[in-house]
């Protein structure tokens with residue numbers, strides 16, 4: 672179990688200029704927490720800060736007691752951020768290589784197998800593993816990006832709408848992968864307003880304040 676993610680009076684400025692109310696939460700390893708709030712409420716902006724990709728306007732985000740650094744969390748954005756001209760396997764390998772600085776693996780190389788295991792675990796058809804990502808469907812691309820976020824079993828997963836392009840069966844497979852990561856001690860944070868996911872998470876953080884005073 673990790674020490675978890677501490678969000679200490681974090682203030683986040685939205686691209687619109689609006690400042691969200693200060694957020695204070697502790698997310699333990701093993702939790703799968705949904706950030707909710709409806710379209711345009713600021714979910715993506717909150718996730719960017721929790722993942723350490725942007726500094727908050729105030730406050731701090733600590734992972735296992737130290738300030739979160741970019742690259743520590745496994746991240747899925749709505750844009751997927753896949754590299755065109757590379758295959759599914761190569762896109763997932765990019766994160767492995769980014770960490771240890773080694774050359775891109777060959778198909779028979781030692782790095783490829785665990786990457787292929789991740790793609791298999793997310794039920795990406797084997798026939799597509801060595802296709803360029805631009806040749807894949809939106810749902811397949813989303814699973815490639817999810818596989819990349821899972822590489823190296825990061826202590827924190829920050830996932831923006833992780834099942835938005837998936838059918839129910841594929842979403843179940845992704846959910847099972849997230850549960851495995853949480854069981855292994857990761858903090859899992861996802862942005863979603865999907866009732867199917869909200870019924871499964873351990874906790875919800877709503878960005879919408881109650882209307883009653």
Ligand SMILES: Nc1ncnc2c1ncn2[C@@H]1O[C@H](COP(=O)(O)OP(=O)(O)OP(=O)(O)O)[C@@H](O)[C@H]1O
Nearest residue numbers: 685686687708709710711712713714715716717862
């Ligand atoms: N590039 C941008 N330029 C200007 N305003 C933006 C930009 N991106 C987002 N916004 C605005 O900032 C606010 C928060 O956006 P954000 O994407 O964080 O919300 P969200 O809850 O993730 O939305 P969605 O559910 O639609 O993805 C919204 O009002 C949005 O319209």
